[in-house]
Amino acid sequence: MTQYTNTISTFELLEKFPTEESARHYFEKKLWDNKPKCPSCANQTPTQVYHHPSRTGLYRCKCCQTQFSVRNNTVMHASKISLRKWLYGTIFNRDCS
Secondary structure: OOOOOOOHHHHHHHHOOOOOHHHHHHHHHHHOOOOOOOOOOOOOOOOOEEEEOOOOOOEOOOOOOOOEEEOOOOOOOOOOOOOOHHHHHHHHHHHHO
């Protein structure tokens, strides 16, 4: 029988990512290394990109004024599916292949 050492159970996944915010932080770390990066001008100087006060996870570049989130330039861009569901699907798909 094959042993899978790099898999995660559904329970572990729900425990590790209990909220939408935890999933967003995971994607920000993976895609941007926790430093928001403008998809238009590639600016990632922390003083140049700030967190939008009224929407969690929405940023605005001070150089080019582009609003962006971790969903930009990904398959998740126009999706209304939550980041948690995208994360679960991504992890389960990775574990099955």
